[in-house]
Amino acid sequence: MMSLEDKGSVQTQTKVLSQGCWTQVSCPCCVSKQVEPLVLIQLSDSVQPVTKRWLISLIEASKRHGGAALLAHPGEDECGNVIVVSAPRCTLLRATEDLGLCKKYRNEEMASFSYHDRDNFTNVDDMQEFLTLAERQYIVKNELDSLQAQKKQRIPGVPEAPGVLEAWENICQKLVRAGVIKDIFPLHDQQRLNDLGRRWYSKKQIWRQPLDAIQSYFGGTMAFYFSFLQFYTWALIPPAFLGLVLTFPLPGGGGVVKEQARKGVMEEEDYGLSVSGHMVQAVFSMLWSTVFIEFWKRRSSSLSHRWGTWHLTERFAEPRPGFHGTLGINPVTGRLEPLFPEWQRQLRVGLVSFPLVGLFLGLVVLGMTGLYHGEALVQGFHQDSGSLFSGVLLYMPSIAHTVYTTILKNVYHAVAMQLTKWENHREESSFQNHHITKVLLFTFFNNFAVLFHIAFYKQDLPLLRKRLASLLILNQLVNQCTEVVVPFIVDRFLSAPQKKKQEDDLEMDKLRAQRRLPPFPGLFAEYIELLVKFGYLSLFSCVYPLTAVLLLLNNITEIPGDAYKICKLFRKPFSAPVSNMGVWQTAFEVLRFVSIMSNCWLLLLSPHVQEFCLEGGISGKNIILVAILVEHVLILVKMILAFMIPDEPDWVRIKREQIEFNSMQALGKQVRMI
């Protein structure tokens, strides 16, 4: 089915780009009747035709001559300010091997693709079937990014000062800096996009999203995000059910928990929640978070097997574009590339980034204490004078704190990005990990500092419950608004007239029109939102069992909202093949550990336990010791659980080992074949 879509779309698109203007290929296997436009390079309006011709020749040139071995199309004419880029079969296949992607072998098993063994892979003659759209576009971007000047040279048509390329300088980065290239972005395939949208957000497919189609169109990063969101939504059903049972104990039906809950409610009316329910919920959320993460790991590994990305060779790949260093020979691969010593990077991380991040965390705490002091001060002043002015003043500390936090957050985000760039990571994944870790630490502090302060220092459970509930409900409302209402308005009132106008334009303008959409900002904000909410659930849900219900509702609106946003409101993003959620998964695992401490502590504060201590005459000291013991035992249980549930399903493990064994065998026989 997808193959039909694919071929159809290629025909509709290519008919408008005059076939003759594409690069002529000499390699017999790369000749094809249709060329699929994959990536658009938007040049500046003032670009000289000679510069454009030079860039096109570079894109077309073979690798041996320092080119990218891609196909280029100059748009309407040589003076236009776009270049449309595609890739011939040979380049795509070689890049597939370099990336370490797995594809279907003739025996229907997935196998690491090898260019020299290409004829034994299925669909190898049809690139639209063999590689997904996201993979083809990523490969084109990758090839463009790895263009390097072979020797010191001038860029034709560019003034002297910015127009000199040093030997081995990255050409694309240089052209962006020199203002020649404005943008490089992958092209949407409108027909496939509409099909995907119909199967995805229009039908509100929350429980069974078309994940394979998402992976194929948008790439692995996006597909893993939505897979996780779907898995998480399913996983929220048990805690949501428990939360409902604990909060609204139905007469007749609900068993032990319910009865305990009812008894609890009678005992502790002002809590609105039974004490035993509190304990049930605390123990449940500790176990649930472990089982959830462990099973997600299994799901994640089977997805990465399904999508052929569990054997990526990222470590040996070219360094990421922003990486710089002294030119030298990579000791591992033997290639000439910039080198930067690892110890220097570690020094930068340890001696500069680490203290700076600590400083900002300190500033968050400072802000919080400032808020409390300010509030106390203003309260005192208001009680003394009681004027209108002092009544207005009462709001000032909160407002000041909000302004302070917002400024701090923005400054921090900029600082984190600059620091991570300065740390000069060689691999994109390492860069992402360090950047995300920095931002996450701050976000956690910013979001949870107040809650932790209430729970651990003030030890005020009712206040904690009120705060959590207001946070969740406010969040939910804001979310509903932004995720559902805004896209609806945009869709109905803003984009509709534009669409009509577009249909009259030339196809080339349609391609160019995609630039009008804002670039996709990445999944950063989405993941952070998920994490913070997961934090509310696993850390504090025992004081407010409806958390899971609210999160479930939130996810149900989040999925189609996110899907719509990604399909309609942004440019298509480039997406590297990935084998898991990367550092986000680690972040969830860390939260899982913090949740034990938090839940043990909240258990200790629970009125039931406190009362029990008073009645039994047990000293506060001893009960704390018991709590510590329980905490350590629970951490042990979590570790055992994590160890007992294998990270990969058996069938994935066997397939992975098969591939490893085969490659080992093949390696041994290699020289015999000469």
Added chain:
Amino acid sequence: MMSLEDKGSVQTQTKVLSQGCWTQVSCPCCVSKQVEPLVLIQLSDSVQPVTKRWLISLIEASKRHGGAALLAHPGEDECGNVIVVSAPRCTLLRATEDLGLCKKYRNEEMASFSYHDRDNFTNVDDMQEFLTLAERQYIVKNELDSLQAQKKQRIPGVPEAPGVLEAWENICQKLVRAGVIKDIFPLHDQQRLNDLGRRWYSKKQIWRQPLDAIQSYFGGTMAFYFSFLQFYTWALIPPAFLGLVLTFPLPGGGGVVKEQARKGVMEEEDYGLSVSGHMVQAVFSMLWSTVFIEFWKRRSSSLSHRWGTWHLTERFAEPRPGFHGTLGINPVTGRLEPLFPEWQRQLRVGLVSFPLVGLFLGLVVLGMTGLYHGEALVQGFHQDSGSLFSGVLLYMPSIAHTVYTTILKNVYHAVAMQLTKWENHREESSFQNHHITKVLLFTFFNNFAVLFHIAFYKQDLPLLRKRLASLLILNQLVNQCTEVVVPFIVDRFLSAPQKKKQEDDLEMDKLRAQRRLPPFPGLFAEYIELLVKFGYLSLFSCVYPLTAVLLLLNNITEIPGDAYKICKLFRKPFSAPVSNMGVWQTAFEVLRFVSIMSNCWLLLLSPHVQEFCLEGGISGKNIILVAILVEHVLILVKMILAFMIPDEPDWVRIKREQIEFNSMQALGKQVRMI
């Protein structure tokens, strides 16, 4: 130098085994003038010549014909009850590849050995240089162990009942069960052994043992043990120094610590140790244990690179001899072999082994409480009656407890072995891991239960100190006795006359005489001793800073003692190539975490802190909360430290990545070469 030794010893040994009786080889590369006897198969005295001939023919037969492709020598004549086994070059080289050993390539770098690329490896023509003695002997054992009956058949010369081999039955195991084979053991090379001994224990080389020679002669397991012991001894110097400074503060010289210590001594005379010293020691041992383990990991990985064992293919190897299951095709390797489903093994571990181990741990605790109750009972009785009889009775609980513990320990060891066998692990390493984990858990409980009880429940620091000191000193005395005195006596008075007698015998008898030595019991007991002592140091040393000094003394006598024992008192053991200490390393890492909890707790109990609380009017509850906070922060710091110190030195990482990159490249090019 080693090569000279090697050749010399081969000549001395082979001249006595008549050259003509060895298997004649047809393969031109395997023809050599001398054959080195590697392994001795001791048959029962009543073995029939027909059985012996059949076994020899099996050992000599090629792999295609279901043989082991080894060389056999019938001893003096066909009726003798020994078979001497050696290996031809081809078998050794193929096995080297199968094991995944790395050897020196012609460019002087280590590379995964490939049989088909053999000519590019250095020393490949001289097996005595190319493979170590331990590797050659292990390969012979491995080949013998993997002998399988090709079809159902009778063993010639063995009575009907035990003499029928089922298809694919393991032949060696069957022959051992049928009483045909009594023993299979590797032969000592007396000359090399004497050389090694001279360089090792005779010169008391504690700080710089001949590790390469040990690895070459005894194999990786032994070499890693002694490397660790040496590393550990070096690492004990700083804590020993600190312990001495804290215990005996010299006048003038010792700085802040000393002054604090002196002040402390004056304040707290009955403790014999200053309070601040206590804190210094606690913090120091937490940091020290982390840094120690992290740096050992680095050392270990560079050793495994040096010895070419960091790329072993154990996972794809043949199952271990004791493994049984229904015959089927291994989904990974495609070989016919017994299969046993993983989930069934996990069920056995989870539902039987786990509860049984728990039961025994419960019995240990029961014994301990029994001891305390008994002591209290007897004490009461003695105070009431005060007779001689009751005075004798006072010792009864201790004696009963010792007897109980000893019996329990022996029963448990047997149960642990049987359970692990019953769990039916496929790989030897997995078997070892499960067995060691079981024994370790029990040993920890047995050794530390009393100390933990005193520290955490009784909260009696002086008692803890007395107990620890007496344990250490007693242990030290017993150790001195067994490790130094016993070998000396054996050497001087018992083995000397035997030696003389042996020299008059035939060389064949000399080989056979090695069987008179007891088989080597493994390093189990040695490692456990090390671990328990490391536990004393990292868990409790802050109450008795001389621990490190005593351990240092202990190690200094331990190294030559162990070395002597291994060289002189036992048969040579088989030793599989290993890349690290395996599960023992994990055990040390676990202790490191427990040490944080224990040290935090002991800090809390320290008189200085208690006094500070009393003076400041801080409640016991709050100080405990602070301690928990400190504990969690310290765990975080440990994790960061462990993360910051890379597990491999940079040069090892680069070499490893080089090999991985090369094999990936080679794999890609493989088909092109056809």
